[in-house]
Amino acid sequence: MSDCSAASKISVRGLRKSFGRKRVLNGVDIDCDSAESLVIIGGSGTGKSVLVKCIVGLLRPEAGSIRIDGVETVGLGRGARERLVQKFGMLFQGSALFDSLRVWENVAFGLIQGRAMERQAAKEIALAKLEAVGLGPEVGNLWPAELSGGMQKRVALARAIATEPEILFFDEPTTGLDPIMADVINELIVKCVREAGTTAVSITHDLVSARKIADRIAMLHQGRIIWQGPTPDVDHSDNPYVEQFIHGRAEGPIKMEVRAM
Numbered sequence: 001m002s003d004c005s006a007a008s009k010i011s012v013r014g015l016r017k018s019f020g021r022k023r024v025l026n027g028v029d030i031d032c033d034s035a036e037s038l039v040i041i042g043g044s045g046t047g048k049s050v051l052v053k054c055i056v057g058l059l060r061p062e063a064g065s066i067r068i069d070g071v072e073t074v075g076l077g078r079g080a081r082e083r084l085v086q087k088f089g090m091l092f093q094g095s096a097l098f099d100s101l102r103v104w105e106n107v108a109f110g111l112i113q114g115r116a117m118e119r120q121a122a123k124e125i126a127l128a129k130l131e132a133v134g135l136g137p138e139v140g141n142l143w144p145a146e147l148s149g150g151m152q153k154r155v156a157l158a159r160a161i162a163t164e165p166e167i168l169f170f171d172e173p174t175t176g177l178d179p180i181m182a183d184v185i186n187e188l189i190v191k192c193v194r195e196a197g198t199t200a201v202s203i204t205h206d207l208v209s210a211r212k213i214a215d216r217i218a219m220l221h222q223g224r225i226i227w228q229g230p231t232p233d234v235d236h237s238d239n240p241y242v243e244q245f246i247h248g249r250a251e252g253p254i255k256m257e258v259r260a261m
Contacts, residue, residue: 008067009034009167009199010055015064016223017050024050025061026223037193037200039214039231041207041245043254046220048203049093052169055201056088057081068167086114089165093172095156097144103130104140107159115163129158133188150181154188161192168193170202174209186212207246210234219245221254 008031015028024047032038042048053059055066057073066073073084089110097106107126111117117125127137133154144152153173160168170189174182186209193200193213204210210217211231218228219242227239234246244252 008032009036009069010201011065011067011070012051012055013065013067015051015054015061015066017047017054017059017061023223025054025064028064028220028223028225030218030225030228032199032201034199035193035197037190037202037213037215039202039204039210039217040220040225041203041205041210041217042220043205043245047223048220049171051220052171052201052203056090056169057085086163087166088169089160089163089167090169091153091156091160091171091173093175095144095149095152097152097155097159099144101144102140103142103144103147103155106144106155107140107162109159110163125162126158129162130155132161132192133158134184149176150178150184153177153181153185157185157188157192161196161198164196165198167199167201170200170204170213172204172206173202174204174206179208182206182209183212185209189213207234 010032012028012030015025017025028051040048040051050059054061061074064074068084068087076084098109101109104123104126107129108122111122111125112119127140130137130140135151135154147155173185173189177185190213192198202213214231216228217231217234218225221241227237227242229237234242237243240253244254
């Protein structure tokens with residue numbers, strides 16, 4: 001693990017988060033450099049989403065440090081937090097589109113509500129972002145309920161990039177998609193990150209997606225980062241936890257909880 005340096009866009013140290021008696025994050029240390037695509041893998045319930053929610057400020061940890069561009073963000077006041085959030089874009093696991101807003105309004109939401117942009121100007125940007133993810137202007141006037149799951153993901157990605165954020169967060173971006181549509185989403189993520197030079201943090205248990213979009217992969221297990229390295233190294237990590245996870249083996253050091261009915 002490298003020390004926090006000026007190159008680190010995000011630096012997390014000693015992060016702890018519990019819910020009641022359940023300790024979810026137990027001293028997480030992880031860095032993400034500027035313009036790097038970091039993917040955090042791990043089984044369901046290992047705390048991947050909790051880690052991202054702590055970084056973006058949706059959850060407050062009990063202990064630890066989260067620095068963005070070298071500035072401590074844990075405990076920020078409301079005004080400073082609102083300014084910080086403007087650096088972020090996020091694609092949520094379930095797309096999280098607003099059913100009561102048309103597609104273009106969903107994409108433009110951050111521009112209108114967060115940046116106080118005039119609606120027509122925001123709509124033009126929204127339609128451009130929809131085009132960037134392969135959706136025509138006619139889609140902008142549809143309602144989210146009229147879209148397929150894959151189209152909803154693309155709309156959610158367009159919304160995430162609409163404000164041209166410095167940091168993008170992707171929460172299980174390919175969950176629920178067929179392999180072809182999942183690859184479409186992966187290609188769009190790679191395109192968005194590389195063309196804009198955006199820093200990206202993704203969480204997934206989809207190893208196909210992880211290998212495609214990541215510059216570096218880290219594995220979270222029992223509340224800690226137990227391995228990290230360049231993407232090609234994940235296939236010969238010599239870490240028994242990583243080996244079991246990437247090969248999907250029932251036998252190994254990772255034990256699944258089985259509750260009696």
